[in-house]
Amino acid sequence: MKIIIYVYNGITMLDAIGPYEVLRNMTGAEIYFVAERIGEIKADSGFIDINVKHSITDMKEADILVIPGSTIGFIEEMKKENVLKWIQEIDKTTKWTTSVCSGSMLLASAGLLEGLKATSHWKPINLLSDFGSIPTRERIVEQGKYITAAGVSAGIDMALFLANKIVGEDEAKAIQLAIEYDPQPIFHSGNYSNAEEKIVKIAEKKLSKDAKKGLGLLGLLKHSKEILKIIK
Template identity: 70%
Template sequence: MKIVIYIYNGITMLDAIGPYEVLRHMRGAEIYFVAKRKGEIKADSNFVHLNAKYDINEIENADILVIPGSAITFVREMKNKKVLAWINKIDKTTKWTTSVCSGSLILAASGLLKDKEATSHWKPINLLKDLGVTPKRERIVKQGKYLTAAGVSAGIDMALYLSNEIVGETETKAIQLLIEYDPNPIYNSGNISKASNEVIKMAEIKLAKDAKKEIGLMDLLKSGKTLMKIKKMDNTI
């Protein structure tokens, strides 16, 4: 089972590592971290790095493709024609094409989610509309072989769903036990529908802080014509 996780600078690390930690335990799993160019990939926190051992020119197929999200640099990936073409190429070989968080916007920019339903992080989810996708505020959305997960931690749930589909209930339960995934959060504010306005505002401030080194991209997201401007941006961003 060849599992390809696409990574890029500014990635939210748990978007990639959450699914990785589940999927790597499936029998027969082979994980490939792939980037536009091999080498060091920095997280949006700037504190944690991953090493991409493969570039997109070296990977031509996958059983599972995972596209993680980011606080802001997903905008770059949405514009990168080479990356979008590669995603489309890999998708032709996959049994499952998946995303976590704002990674669904990258998939949507590739055209793969057009006229489908998808989820994303609560902050950028409505941008899906401009790409011909119907946003759904759900933890996981399945559309045929396409699986999109909501923000960050939802990638673990998405990976457990995949595991159940591929290796069955008993092995998936064993994987869940192995990583001791037994959520019992101290507060019930992990969904925007349950969070107070005060908490939402504070979360938005923290998101902006994560994205502060990408001021130009942040300005685009604050714009009322975000996706139109993204489409006009030079492909070198």
């Protein structure tokens, strides 16, 4: 089973590594990290790099496509015609096309989510409507072969959800045990609908700071329309 995880500069690393740790444990799984070009990819944190050995020109088909998200890097990716074309072509071969966090923006901008419900991180989720998708604040949204997950940590849930469909409940449960995924958060502020207003404002400030740092002044000017929707 060929699984492609597309990565790019500015990626939120857990968006990719969370699903990877689940999906790699499925029987028969072969996982490939693929980027626009072979070489080093930098995470949005600035602290982690990943050396990618496969480019989009090398990969023509997959059983599963995973598009991770990012704090702000997704905006640059969704304007790359060659990347969007590649996503469209890979999608023609997949059994499942999935995303984590703002990765759904890449699927939407590639025209794959038009008229479909989809989710994303709570901050940029409304951008989905710009591409004819229906923003839906749920942890996981399944629409045919398209599965979108909410922000960052939701990628683990999405991958387990997908594993259950592919290898069955027993193996999916065994994978969950193998990675000891037993979340017991000390706070119940991880869902936008449950978070206090003051907590939302603090989180927004952190995200806005990361967005501005990630793009710089030139990037902010270049992508002003999208940025305003995210950091305002």
